[in-house]
Amino acid sequence: MSWRNRDLCLEMVAKLKPLLTRARLIITRKVEWASIMFAYAQETRYIIKDPRTPRRKTPVGLIREKSNVILRQLLWTRRPFVAEFTDARGNEIFTVRRPFRWINSSIYAEVDGKEVGVVHSRWHLWRRNYDLYLGNRQFAVVENPGFWSWSFALFDEDDNLVAIIDRKVRGVGWECMQHFTNASQYEVRFGDAGKGTDKVFCFAKDMDNDLRVFLPLDLPERAVALALAVSLDHDCFSRRRLGWVLRLLGA
Structure with a gap:
């Protein structure tokens, strides 16, 4: 599917614009109490917020997983x-679809059932590598050093x-809770569109230096x-019954 078809592209932009023109998004995974108390795998839920809006506590979007209850318990x-x-009112913006995987994962972004792009992981014993595609064109790559590195550029x-x-x-308190509840939080930084120019800039904190x-x-x-953010949560930070044994097998 060629997303560059003009009519299709305009339709996609109209649906994605309310959420994705924002420079920064905070994605927080909700606590899964049944998983904590009964080792029962629940469908994951996330809240999306914009830290730059005046009403920072009001969600600008939601993410809701739909999956088979039996496969969740067996495959985790x-x-x-x-x-x-979706937006805060529950109106669908786009969906992501992740098929079953054994070692390398793939996750597809779709608008109205039409595939937009895909993220493929590349197995490595400790590094976390991902390739991002729009149609057949690769537009980005992630090569995270793994171990305790939690930033994915x-x-x-x-x-x-x-x-x-x-x-x-x-x-420390939040990290202890995350260890037992999977209540992870992620920040996605895209940058601001410069006024009067077609250039876009992002400000990011990297160690002691501000990067433009x-x-x-x-x-x-x-x-x-x-x-990719959803896939990272499942690939890297979700609690597993078999722990690091699965990590060595490509978890």
Whole structure:
């Protein structure tokens, strides 16, 4: 499917614009109490907020997983699922679809059932590598060093930084709760569109330096980046019954 078809592209942009023109998004996974108390795998739920809006506590979007209850218990993080991105009123914006996987995962971003792009993971013993595609064109790559690195930088084919997905560290208390509840939180930084110019800039904190980076991502590409955020949560940070044994097998 060629997303560059003009009518199709305009239709996609109209649906994605209310959520994905924002420079920053905070994605918080809800606590799964049944999983804590009974080891029962629930459908995941997320709240999306914009930290730059005056009403920071009001969600600008929601993410809701739909999956088979039996497959969730048997396959856990390898289960197939569809997740709907909606606005705060429940109106669908786009969906992501992740088929069953054994080692390498793939997750597809779709608008009205039409595929926009896909994220494929590449297995490595400790690194977390991902390739992002829009149609047949690869527009970004992630090569995270693994271990305790919780920042996932997206680079284009010219090694330009185009977006950052950070798992936010919120103190010892929150981290202890996250360990037992999967209540992870992520920040996705896209950048601001410069007024009077076609350039887009993103400000990102990297160690001791503030970085100003050029950002050419359009709205369909941002949808694929959000699909990556969902995949990262399942691939890297969801609690597993078999722990690091599965990690060595490509979890």
